[in-house]
Amino acid sequence: MPLLVMKFGGTSVADLARIENAAQKVRAEVARGYDVIVIVSAMSGKTNELVGWVETTSKLYDAREYDAVVASGENVTAGLMALRLQEMDVPARSWQGWQVPINTTSAHGSARFLSIPRDHIDAKFSEGFRVAVVAGFQGISTEGRITTLGRGGSDTTAVAFAAAFGAERCDIYTDVDGIYTTDPRITGKARKLDRIAFEEMLELASLGAKVLQTRSVELAMRYKVRLRVLSSFEDTDETSGTLVCDEEEIVESKAVSGVAYSRDEAKMTLLDVADRPGVASAIFGPLADAGVNVDMIVQNISENLAGHSGATTDMTFSVPVNQVDRARKAMEDARAAGIVSYDDLVIDTDVAKVSVVGIGMRSQVGVAARMFAALAAENVNIKVIATSEIKISVLIDRKYMELAVQALHDAFELEKA
Ligand code: ADP
Ligand code: ASP
Ligand code: MG
Numbered sequence: 436m437p438l439l440v441m442k443f444g445g446t447s448v449a450d451l452a453r454i455e456n457a458a459q460k461v462r463a464e465v466a467r468g469y470d471v472i473v474i475v476s477a478m479s480g481k482t483n484e485l486v487g488w489v490e491t492t493s494k495l496y497d498a499r500e501y502d503a504v505v506a507s508g509e510n511v512t513a514g515l516m517a518l519r520l521q522e523m524d525v526p527a528r529s530w531q532g533w534q535v536p537i538n539t540t541s542a543h544g545s546a547r548f549l550s551i552p553r554d555h556i557d558a559k560f561s562e563g564f565r566v567a568v569v570a571g572f573q574g575i576s577t578e579g580r581i582t583t584l585g586r587g588g589s590d591t592t593a594v595a596f597a598a599a600f601g602a603e604r605c606d607i608y609t610d611v612d613g614i615y616t617t618d619p620r621i622t623g624k625a626r627k628l629d630r631i632a633f634e635e636m637l638e639l640a641s642l643g644a645k646v647l648q649t650r651s652v653e654l655a656m657r658y659k660v661r662l663r664v665l666s667s668f669e670d671t672d673e674t675s676g677t678l679v680c681d682e683e684e685i686v687e688s689k690a691v692s693g694v695a696y697s698r699d700e701a702k703m704t705l706l707d708v709a710d711r712p713g714v715a716s717a718i719f720g721p722l723a724d725a726g727v728n729v730d731m732i733v734q735n736i737s738e739n740l741a742g743h744s745g746a747t748t749d750m751t752f753s754v755p756v757n758q759v760d761r762a763r764k765a766m767e768d769a770r771a772a773g774i775v776s777y778d779d780l781v782i783d784t785d786v787a788k789v790s791v792v793g794i795g796m797r798s799q800v801g802v803a804a805r806m807f808a809a810l811a812a813e814n815v816n817i818k819v820i821a822t823s824e825i826k827i828s829v830l831i832d833r834k835y836m837e838l839a840v841q842a843l844h845d846a847f848e849l850e851k852a
Pocket of ligand 3: 444587645646647648
């Protein structure tokens with residue numbers, strides 16, 4: 436039988452009525468002749484609640500126990516979805532990650548897939564079951580402990596199953612009807628895209644557009660999974676939503692295709708670090724060892740500043756705001772151990788990152804100038820800039836984030852097709 440993967444996010448399984456609504460969509464595909472692997476998230480808000488409980492209990496928590504707690508949300512929805520389908524006379528069985536087993540690395544909190552053996556689920560399909568409901572976001576490490584894949588990880592579970600089982604398509608059902616030029620919650624002018632290139636979606640996701648987890652797009656690109664985002668609250672058919680596809684399948688060629696933002700950034704600056712070989716490695720080594728995700732990095736030349744000797748520099752970098760404590764501790768420990776020396780550590784937790792993304796940037800000049808002009812016109816001060824071939828990101832005060840997204844959406848005329 437042809438096979439589909441259908442993933443339902445948190446708002447799509449937020450309560451029993453929504454689970455029933457999602458189950459009806461699954462039943463419709465079964466009626467069309469598909470076997471279906473359903474990937475479910477936890478009920479919306481559940482994972483946040485679980486994370487909150489962990490953080491309240493232990494500030495610098497043991498990541499193994501974090502995973503043991505936060506993976507549980509998906510277990511509930513997987514079982515409920517299977518029960519609801521059974522009530523609709525659809526033969527269904529649920530699976531937690533360890534039962535499949537979804538084998539992952541032991542990087543707790545951000546584990547990666549190692550393998551997804553098909554035999555157990557295939558055996559159930561051959562017994563006549565039509566739906567396998569799998570708890571998203573979780574797996575089992577080589578040490579036999581529960582792991583999770585990072586926030587939004589159910590998307591990645593879905594794509595990985597689509598790849599492992601050769602699904603015809605991987606449909607991501609969510610609370611918006613597709614992928615937009617920017618988060619439709621930030622501006623009513625956001626426009627739904629029919630298609631978006633893998634590479635653009637990869638950048639948008641990694642720069643904060645949480646409609647898809649970055650790793651899910653990476654996997655879809657690598658394994659050529661037909662990946663689609665669509666609404667779980669509307670009637671949908673094969674043409675609904677937004678298809679994430681190869682660049683060649685896209686006709687639109689604007690310099691910028693989308694604007695992304697990330698609210699939860701923090702800027703850390705080490706003042707007066709020695710300006711000599713090995714210093715960057717002495718700083719970012721301990722941060723990496725502490726599991727801190729460093730994003731933008733700027734090394735300021737401070738030799739001309741009053742009061743500085745010339746032999747030192749300032750190092751600024753951004754980290755997710757919830758990793759600030761971890762990062763600060765890593766730096767203080769490294770200083771105490773004589774690995775790095777710095778005068779002071781300045782932390783700004785009121786920043787956000789705003790980025791423009793587009794494959795058209797490769798061939799069009801002036802994108803940065805247009806971006807900075809749009810921000811200047813709104814009096815938004817830029818703190819850090821980072822660029823790559825198809826994106827430009829800036830770090831700004833968080834209070835200007837929405838204004839900046841709207842200004843950039845207007846400046847690049849994204850509301851127009
Ligand atoms: P789910 O719980 O279904 O996984 P998420 O909240 O993770 O849903 O992702 C969907 C949300 O992503 C939308 O409600 C929307 O606010 C947000 N989003 C951010 N950027 C975009 C974008 N470019 N297009 C569509 N949605 C976006
Ligand atoms: N429930 C997890 C989260 O909120 C995984 C997911 O929904 O994709 O991050
Ligand atoms: Mg999500």
